[in-house]
Amino acid sequence: MPKLVHNQDPIEPKDIPGNTMIEMIKVSRTYAPDIKALSDISFTVDTGELFFLIGRSGAGKTTLLKLICNMDTPSNGLIEVAGYNIHNLKGKKLAHLRQKIGVAYQDFKLLSDRTVAENIAISMEVSYKKPRAIKQRVRDLLEQLQLTDKHDALTGDLSRGEQQRITLARSVANSPRLILVDEPTGNLDAATTERVMDLLTRCNKAGATIVIATHDSSIYKDGNHRVMELRSGKIHSLSRNNR
Amino acid sequence: MNFWFAVFRQAGRNLRQTWTSQLMTFLTVSLSVLIFAFFYLIYTNMIGAGDRLSDDLRLIVYLEDDPGPEMQEQLRRKINNFDKTESIQFISKFKAYERFAEQLGEDSDVLTDMPKDFLPASIEVVPLKSLRGYNQIKLFSEYLATLPGSEKVQYGQEWVERFYYFTRLITIVVLLSGALLILTATFMVAYTIRLTIMGRHEELELLKLVGATNNYIRTPFLLEGIIQGFMGSILGLSALYVLFQWISLHFAGPGLLNLFNFTFFPPMVIVSILLGSIGLCTIGSFTSIQKFLKI
Numbered sequence: 001m002p003k004l005v006h007n008q009d010p011i012e013p014k015d016i017p018g019n020t021m022i023e024m025i026k027v028s029r030t031y032a033p034d035i036k037a038l039s040d041i042s043f044t045v046d047t048g049e050l051f052f053l054i055g056r057s058g059a060g061k062t063t064l065l066k067l068i069c070n071m072d073t074p075s076n077g078l079i080e081v082a083g084y085n086i087h088n089l090k091g092k093k094l095a096h097l098r099q100k101i102g103v104a105y106q107d108f109k110l111l112s113d114r115t116v117a118e119n120i121a122i123s124m125e126v127s128y129k130k131p132r133a134i135k136q137r138v139r140d141l142l143e144q145l146q147l148t149d150k151h152d153a154l155t156g157d158l159s160r161g162e163q164q165r166i167t168l169a170r171s172v173a174n175s176p177r178l179i180l181v182d183e184p185t186g187n188l189d190a191a192t193t194e195r196v197m198d199l200l201t202r203c204n205k206a207g208a209t210i211v212i213a214t215h216d217s218s219i220y221k222d223g224n225h226r227v228m229e230l231r232s233g234k235i236h237s238l239s240r241n242n243r
Numbered sequence: 244m245n246f247w248f249a250v251f252r253q254a255g256r257n258l259r260q261t262w263t264s265q266l267m268t269f270l271t272v273s274l275s276v277l278i279f280a281f282f283y284l285i286y287t288n289m290i291g292a293g294d295r296l297s298d299d300l301r302l303i304v305y306l307e308d309d310p311g312p313e314m315q316e317q318l319r320r321k322i323n324n325f326d327k328t329e330s331i332q333f334i335s336k337f338k339a340y341e342r343f344a345e346q347l348g349e350d351s352d353v354l355t356d357m358p359k360d361f362l363p364a365s366i367e368v369v370p371l372k373s374l375r376g377y378n379q380i381k382l383f384s385e386y387l388a389t390l391p392g393s394e395k396v397q398y399g400q401e402w403v404e405r406f407y408y409f410t411r412l413i414t415i416v417v418l419l420s421g422a423l424l425i426l427t428a429t430f431m432v433a434y435t436i437r438l439t440i441m442g443r444h445e446e447l448e449l450l451k452l453v454g455a456t457n458n459y460i461r462t463p464f465l466l467e468g469i470i471q472g473f474m475g476s477i478l479g480l481s482a483l484y485v486l487f488q489w490i491s492l493h494f495a496g497p498g499l500l501n502l503f504n505f506t507f508f509p510p511m512v513i514v515s516i517l518l519g520s521i522g523l524c525t526i527g528s529f530t531s532i533q534k535f536l537k538i
Contacts, residue, residue, distance in 0.1 A: 030314075092456050099454030111446050126244055126400065210418040 002014060020083070021178055021209040027077030029063050029233075037063040038233045041077070045211060047177075050204045052220040055230035061213035062106055064230070065180045069103050070094065079180065099127050102171035102208075106182040108157070108163050111236040112156030116147065116166055117176060119155050123174045141169040144199050147190075161187040172203050178216045179203060181212045185219055193219065253468070254465035261439045265471070268435040272475025273482065278522055279417075279424040280508070287415050287512075288505055289410050295504065296382050296406065297372070300380070302398040304366040304387045309335045318390060320367060325386045326379070329369040336360040340483035363394065365512070373391045377407040380507065404502075424522055430525030432471050439503045440535050461532045468528030480513060 022045035027040040031235060038060045045051045052098065053061050066072040067079055079086055081097065089097055102123065113238050117138045117171045124134045142148045145165045155166055164187050171179055181200065185193040199221055204210050214220065220227055229236040284459055289456035312319060315333050321330055334342070344351040370383060380403065384396045438448065450460055487507050509517075 039523065068453070095454045095456040095459075096453075097454070098452065101454075103452065109449050109452070123453040124454055125249055126450060126459055128249065156326065157537070170453075 019047045023080040025078045030075045051211045052227040059230040060233040100177045102176035102179040103169040104168045104181040108167045110155040120170045166174045179210045250462045252468040268431045273478040275424040275427040276476045279420040286413045296399045302368045305395045306364045309364040317479045327371045332367040334365045410511025421426030428523045429527040432524040435533045436528040436531040464532045468525040476520035
């Protein structure tokens with residue numbers, strides 16, 4: 001009989017040693033036969049930080065995000081999320097940690113035969129949120145992203161820009177402690193980009209750690225954030241914006 | 244939202260989305276249960292009839308002559324030395340005549356001109372109930388035939404033999420149909436669940452990524468297996484009951500069925516078949532979903 005109550009929450013702030021949300025030490029990822037997607041990546045992201053990961057297509061941004069959320073396994077090195085080696089976690093512990101990590105995938109991973117509301121709700125349903133709370137949260141998010149009229153539309157019928165926003169809404173819906181966003185503005189106009197960034201900033205102010213992988217300089221040039229640039233799978237620079 | 248609400252909703256979605264393959268599985272499980280239960284019903288009734296027939300089983304040893312009291316005692320001792328019996332009764336030629344006349348009733352005058360010792364003397368041996376296996380009876384009769392003064396031993400050999408082989412045939416059929424039920428139900432449910440999993444691979448993958456526990460993903464499929472097993476066996480058993488009623492109605496009267504005292508399964512057997520079917524279908528769905536969860 002499965003337990004209904006999650007009494008073990010590995011990503012609560014109290015469990016985070018030294019307030020570090022992500023720690024990567026000498027991480028490499030090589031794909032067969034000998035394609036080095038990432039080599040010797042070492043960096044730390046603090047809890048509550050808004051962190052930008054930049055670089056051209058193929059630089060290794062998506063691979064890095066996949067490693068952080070345990071969609072992929074590193075060939076070498078250590079990755080810790082909230083003080084836990086995420087690749088050593090299994091079963092319930094891994095599931096509970098994933099509930100606290102929201103990911104907006106570059107390929108969206110939307111269920112095309114389900115409605116917008118159902119797609120967003122899925123991340124809250126696995127945490128057994130109350131149906132009323134789920135409905136309210138879905139409506140709020142759609143309103144923030146100006147997609148209220150798409151509530152009952154099938155995601156397969158939406159434009160790529162709309163799908164991108166739905167993916168983002170799903171990633172933040174469960175109020176995760178860590179949000180990983182892969183190219184959030186790739187298919188959006190300037191006004192929608194601003195709206196999306198507003199939403200992410202609000203989540204960040206509410207305490208969520210956010211890592212955004214992008215090559216859109218307009219979203220990271222303002223503000224006092226750290227920006228890490230990847231080139232050919234290596235860290236080219238890691239600096240703080242001073243504007 | 245609690246765990247079970249989520250599970251039932253997910254199972255409902257699965258059933259809705261793959262209802263055609265679910266229906267095929269449901270019918271296959273029903274048919275498997277029907278085939279197995281049908282032969283099992285015949286088997287249990289055969290066993291019951293066999294028990295009733297064996298109540299009347301007695302071996303009759305025809306003798307050359309009426310044995311004297313001393314010889315009777317000797318024969319009794321010899322018989323009991325070979326196997327335990329419930330009773331041994333000596334029938335003299337005269338007593339045999341009287342019995343026969345009694346059986347003829349009003350037609351007994353046909354015996355008027357017959358000598359009163361024209362029927363052979365005999366011994367009626369009733370073996371113990373626990374020693375009435377076909378092979379034991381056969382061995383016993385062979386032994387009785389070797390007794391001094393014994394001419395012939397009769398116990399309805401042909402009938403007992405045929406009944407014995409028929410019971411054995413039914414046993415084999417029950418075992419085969421049981422194995423068929425196990426294979427068919429398990430395979431079909433596993434196959435259907437695998438189809439569902441393949442059809443919803445993206446969703447299940449996403450569920451894992453957003454933090455669904457294995458139980459959250461697995462339980463709806465197990466529930467499907469349970470539903471398939473339960474509904475399938477209910478339909479199979481109901482169909483068998485209808486068939487049983489029809490046979491009872493159309494073949495009632497002083498025929499074979501009366502001899503067999505044809506009865507349906509007792510509640511314990513029905514519950515056992517239900518639980519067996521549910522168990523097999525659940526195993527089928529469990530093996531399918533485990534393969535996915537290991538990926």
